[in-house]
Amino acid sequence: MSIVHQLDKRSGITYVYESTSYWDKEKKQARSHRKLIGRLDPETGKVLPTDGRGHKRGHKVIDTSVPRKGPIPVSHTERLFFGATYLFDQIGEMTGITADLKTCFPKNYKQIQSIAYYLILEDSNPLSRFGKWAKLHRHPYGENIPSQRSTELFQSISEEDKMHFFRLQARRRAEKEYWAYDTTSISSYSETLKQVKYGKNKDGDKLPQFNLTLLFGEQSGLPFYYRKIAGNIPDVKTIHELVRELDALGYEKVKLVMDRGFYSADNINALYKEHYKFLVGTSTALSYAKKFIHEIGYEKDSYVNYNSELELYVFTKTIAWDYEQKRPYKGDILKGERRMYLHLYYNSEKQSNDGLLFNKHMDALKEEILSGHRVPEHEKEYKKYFIIKETPKRGITLNYNQQAIDQVRERYGFFALLSNEVRDPVTALHLYRTRDVVEKAFGDLKDRLNLRRSLTSSESSLEGKLFVEFVALIYLSYIKKKMEETGLFSKYTMHGLLDELDVIECFTEPGKAPIQGEVLKKQEQIYRDLGVTPLLATPKN
Known part of the structure; x- marks a missing residue:
């Protein structure tokens, strides 16, 4: 005897039958007799008894969810x-x-x-x-x-079950691989979700949002950790919490690849404190980067520094990082030096683009000053690049701080990476480019998986x-x-x-193996x- 489910397409009800097989001596073939025992409750998966005409009878529930020993038989014919x-x-x-x-x-x-x-x-x-x-x-x-x-x-x-899954998936990743880390914003129409806030929307939406952080294996190309955070939290503020959660999850030999949005002295110190390895993009305006670029000088496009594989001029230097660790239990700050590798890359096309962008930015700053519509966030740049004079008769006149402008021009065409492990600049750039898998994954989440704007409340x-x-x-x-x-x-x-x-x-049929098309x-x-x-x-x- 077996249990057979059959869907009535007219009513949408799935009826459950007891099917008993027997041998028909006259027709000399196997036959079966079916007896209706109830209808399947789509919510609970239980069988509700009927009176034989499809109507519910009484309140007794037959539980057919207990698995039988041996192979599970196909209950009905399907294609x-x-x-x-x-x-x-x-x-x-x-x-x-x-x-x-x-x-x-x-x-x-x-x-x-x-x-x-x-x-x-x-x-x-x-x-x-x-x-x-x-x-x-x-x-x-x-x-x-x-x-x-x-x-x-x-x-x-539950959060506990999710974390358990993250741990299990992370164990399947190679211990030596770097983990690409990045964030994205998900717009939301909800007015009730606590973490939906206005912030820097990476898609240009004018809606409030929540943010997602994501970790990807550099070699496996697979994600194994994510976290939802408030939409008004900038990237640079997420590292400390990431470090705490990775420690709580028991991850060892952590190696992170991050873009320049995650760089800050506090974040670098936090990663050093946990003995995590990292590779991070950074601004060429930082003092040690500016100093190295000045040392390179006119050698920036010398053939001896050219890498044919990358089609870039590459430079590397070992620097000393001024490490600081606050110790609340002692009320002091532990200071020291940590070894770090600074990698620089130069590209003549980037030099031209950087020049065009800077000139457009200077034009915008100049227009803001002369029109009287100054932007508070730009006051520092006004003072840095312009000498501003204003008189009742002549109004506003501008001169330029050429020394400050020349310092920016010197950095045209360069970009920088920092690492406390990767010495080779070519290897470092290859690793850094693995961050693309995270950006592509965010695209898949938003477009392929329909998560560009959340409707959940x-x-x-x-x-x-x-x-x-x-x-x-x-x-x-x-x-x-x-x-x-x-x-x-x-x-x-x-x-x-x-x-x-x-x-x-x-194609499947009761009592027979599935047939592949x-x-x-x-x-x-x-x-x-x-x-x-x-x-x-x-x-x-």
Whole structure:
């Protein structure tokens, strides 16, 4: 005897039957007899008894959720798309996503995966359309997840379980790899979320926002940590909290790659204090950078300093960092020197662009002064670059501080990196450019995963949805990295590749093994290029 589920398409009700197999002596074939025992409650997964005509009878609930021993039989005949979801299944096994989700969310991990699959494949559709997609695709949960149920799922994802998942994923990253760190802003229409504030919006939206921080493995190309913070917190203020959380999570041998927005003396001291390795962009206006550029002088475009691989002129120097550590328990400041490597890079095209930008900026400052519409934030620059005189008769007259302007001109074409570990300037720049994976990932979150503007108004729902979006991002990041490594982007867009696989069908029937639909040679090759066990191409007759 087996339990069979059958959906009535007219009413949308799933009926549950007891199916008993027997041998028909007259027709000499196996037959089955079905007996209606109830209807499936879509919210609880329980069977509600009926009177045999589809009506509810009494209050007794039959629990069919207890798994039977042995293989789980297919309950009804289906023909579903599964080429793309099969790819995600394989990625989940290889990257440990499936195992780690099962460990952290034993009751809900399949729902999390199914929603993540949906978000990737149906990037332009809201989550309310999940039911339609679920009827057409084979996916881990195998059932519809109504809007109310998805909200409950998001609210059930606790901070403790999220942190457990981060720990497990981080253990799968190579200890020697650098971690690219960056932030982005997510606009929101909500007036109730506490962390939605007006701040520097990186998309140019005039809406309040919350910010996301993200850590990416430099070699793996996969994210393994994120945090939501208030929208008015600048990048430079996030490092101290990042350091505390990495320590709380038990991460060891931390190596961070960050852009110049995260540079400050306090942040560098905090990283030194925790013995973290780092590579960070910095301004050429800092004293030690200006001094090094002045030393280089006219040698900045000498061929001996040219690197053909980078097509840049490169320079490096060991400097002493003035380290300071406040010790509240002693009430003093510990001071000392720490070794650091300063890398400079010069490009003649950047020199021309820097000159044009600076001249336009000077024009804007000059206009502000002469028009009387001075900007308070620019007062320091007015005094630095201009000698301003004002008389009742002649009005405002300007002269220029040529020495200050020449100091800026000397830095045209240069950019700088700092590291307490990477000595080689070529290696340093290669590592620094890995930050691109974070910027691309933010683009995927906002565009591919439909997170450019958040409509969620509940704190717990938003936290849970962000986590599921993050899980989806891991799958996307794996695919994107493999596509770049194997040159698949020359043939497909991300959307086009997934569409190419999503047409592959799977036919299932009770009591029989699933039957794979037709697979083309080019589809088989896509699986191979993405590093997964392929669905084999259908042989020609």
